Every structure is written in structure tokens, then in C-alpha cells.
Amino acid sequence: MIFHDELFDLSIAHIDCDSFYASVEKRDDPSLRGKPVIVGGGKRGVVSAACYIARIYGIHSAMPMFKALKACPDAVVIKPDMAKYSAIGKEIRRLMQKLTPAVEPISIDEAFLDLTGTMRLLGAPPAIVLSSLVRRIEGEIGITVSVGLSYNKFLAKIASDLDKPRGFSIIGRGESKDFLARQPVSIIWGVGKAMCRKLSKDGIQTVGQLQQLDEETLLSRYGSLGHRLYRLSHGDDSRTVHRSNDAKSVSSETTFNEDLANIDQLEARLWPLCEVVSRRMKAANMVGHTLTLKLKTKDFRLRTRSRQTGEPTNLAEDMYQAARPMLASECDGTAFRLIGIGLSDLSVAGDHTDQLLDSEARKRAEVEHTLDAVRDKLGPDIILKGRSLRSKMR
Numbered sequence: 001m002i003f004h005d006e007l008f009d010l011s012i013a014h015i016d017c018d019s020f021y022a023s024v025e026k027r028d029d030p031s032l033r034g035k036p037v038i039v040g041g042g043k044r045g046v047v048s049a050a051c052y053i054a055r056i057y058g059i060h061s062a063m064p065m066f067k068a069l070k071a072c073p074d075a076v077v078i079k080p081d082m083a084k085y086s087a088i089g090k091e092i093r094r095l096m097q098k099l100t101p102a103v104e105p106i107s108i109d110e111a112f113l114d115l116t117g118t119m120r121l122l123g124a125p126p127a128i129v130l131s132s133l134v135r136r137i138e139g140e141i142g143i144t145v146s147v148g149l150s151y152n153k154f155l156a157k158i159a160s161d162l163d164k165p166r167g168f169s170i171i172g173r174g175e176s177k178d179f180l181a182r183q184p185v186s187i188i189w190g191v192g193k194a195m196c197r198k199l200s201k202d203g204i205q206t207v208g209q210l211q212q213l214d215e216e217t218l219l220s221r222y223g224s225l226g227h228r229l230y231r232l233s234h235g236d237d238s239r240t241v242h243r244s245n246d247a248k249s250v251s252s253e254t255t256f257n258e259d260l261a262n263i264d265q266l267e268a269r270l271w272p273l274c275e276v277v278s279r280r281m282k283a284a285n286m287v288g289h290t291l292t293l294k295l296k297t298k299d300f301r302l303r304t305r306s307r308q309t310g311e312p313t314n315l316a317e318d319m320y321q322a323a324r325p326m327l328a329s330e331c332d333g334t335a336f337r338l339i340g341i342g343l344s345d346l347s348v349a350g351d352h353t354d355q356l357l358d359s360e361a362r363k364r365a366e367v368e369h370t371l372d373a374v375r376d377k378l379g380p381d382i383i384l385k386g387r388s389l390r391s392k393m394r
Helices: 020-028 065-071 082-097 126-141 153-160 173-181 193-201 207-211 215-222 225-233 263-283 316-330 359-378 386-393
Strands: 012-017 037-040 047-050 076-078 103-107 110-114 145-150 168-170 249-260 286-297 302-313 336-348
Touching: 012 082, 012 126, 012 153, 020 037, 020 047, 020 082, 037 065, 047 065, 082 103, 082 110, 082 126, 110 153, 126 145, 126 168, 145 153, 153 168, 173 207, 207 225, 215 225, 249 263, 249 286, 263 286, 263 316, 263 336, 286 316, 302 316, 302 336, 316 336
Parallel strands: 037 076, 145 168
Antiparallel strands: 012 110, 012 145, 037 047, 103 110, 249 336, 286 302, 286 336
């Protein structure tokens, strides 16, 4: 049971799946229940997700895998299955969209909902509707979620983290300022580690200390960020929940078991990533205008290089040929531990093949679409390019 003075007056919610990847794996393999589970790459990779048992050992997302296994040697490590997680995320989103069209996905496993004005249609206030949704997700999909309910997005997001897992937390108008006053400044959206250090040097460590300063003072000290600090510290967030299903980019990357410096070895790893991005783009009927190559050195320094693709594309061959010169320019003897490729500036594909003026480009597109059709019918490995074999042998 949940009691709150404003329980039936609030309509902005944030729903966040509890340890999503790990929860899906435990759902699909009951033998994992009660065990610490880590979803992530190999020993050179990082933690993508950790179940709540694993978190007891201090394991968290983005932690290097070797550190996670040192903290919890008995953890079960599972390679991520993004296609499966994406499909389940879409199932959950469809359940949300049955309640309101105002669903704003933030990632594969979380979203904002605006249930304002839905009481007459749904026959119950938002709090009751959300509790029914939680039960339905758990009963039909088999994972748990946590809900934050408030009067704006900022506070709803904070509330969803207050009582995980299987939490349902509320922050109302009457309590928001006092609640925020007790929190560290890092709770404010956009305040990262560097800003925390800057605020701390100025004697500001809590939101309550921010609340004591007027907006002009914050603007003079911190520029445009001062406006956000003032508004959010007082619980004021005017952002609306809007339906947004459009991805800003599609990418794929891989971490090597051993550092690589040789261009042939790196190109062999590049091609499969281009195929992964191409499949995702085609499935979404999207094309991209900007290609980005990502490399991470052995000492964790990140290099990114981008270029326009000319004609917008979703073809693996186009991505590969465009990325090779960028990769060659970075192969100066530096050893890399990770390579990634991505497309951004996305738009709807239309009939991309017919739009190509260059006959050779049109021929490449037709060949790739023919290969896709064969793979869809007979399996992904039924027909491969020679460079695919090279990547599998290395």
C-alpha cells in the first residue's frame, strides 16, 4: 500500500527496469536465481549490467570486468544479447503506449510517461494505472520495474531510484523543496564530477545551499548552467514528456582480448561491426549521413573520427570503405583495445537503391540487398564475404 497526500494529483512518471539485462537472463535461466550475475564482455571488457546480488560486492555498470571478477570471483558472466533485450524493451514500451501516447523512451529499459488527462479514458488516476502496469509487466514479461511519480520529469526520475528494486516512490509539490535541500548537488541533472568539484570549492555541497542563492548570483558564477541550477534546486522543471522513438545514432563496438596495432587485424574486426550496424539500420528502415570510427588505446584514451558519407546509407560495404581511410590514418603503431563504428544524422530510408546515381554504387547496393534476402531465408552464415572469413579466423 502507498499513501501520500498528493497520490491522485500527480501524473508524470519515470519507469525504470530493475537491472534489466541481468533480470532478463535470470528470467530465462532459473538456475541463475540467487547467484551474482554480470552481463558484459570478456576479461578485457566492461560490466554492462549487474544483478542486485552482484552489486553487494561493489560491482556496477562500466566497471572493468577484471575488477568485477576480482571483487566477486564466483559471479556468473553472460555475454550481452542486445537483440533479445531490445525485443523485450519494445514489449514493455507497447504496454506503456496502451496507457498514453506520451511515452518518451530514455534508453532500452526506461521511459517517461505523461498520464495527465487520462483518468476518464482509463477509469483510474495515474497512480492506480501505474501500479496495474507494474503488475502486468511482471506477470506477462517476467521482470520487475521501479516507478517514480511526481509533477515533473526531474523529480520523477529521482523518485524511481529511491526504492529499487520493485519500488514505487512519490515526490509531491509540497515536499519537493525540503526533499531536495537534503540531497547532494550531484542529484541535479547535468551536474557531473567536474561541476561537483567546482561547486564544492565554492562551498556548495548540498542542494539546500544552492537554494539559498538567487538566480543572478548563480548565473554570474556558472554561466548558463546557473539558470538550471536555480530552477532544478527549487524543483522547477518545465520540460514536457514527448513521444520520441527516433534513435540519434546506431553503433557497434568490440573490445579485443589482446591489444591490436596491425591495420589488417583491425580491418578484420571492423567489417563484422559494419554488418551489425547495417542490419540494425535496415531493420529500422533508416539511413545515416555521418559515419564515426571509434578507437580506444591500451591506456583507455578515446579517439573518434567522423566523416560525411556523401549519399545517406545503411550499407555495410559503404561503411567499411568509408571507415578504412580513417582507420589507416590512426594506425601509427598505437595499440588499440577497442574498435567501434556508428552512423548518425539518421533519416527514413525510402528506396535508397533507386536514389543512387552512380551505377557502381547501385550495383553494390543491389548485391548487398540480395545477400540480405538469402540470409533472411536460409540463415545469417549461409553466405559470407571473404573478409568475413578473415575476421572469423583471426
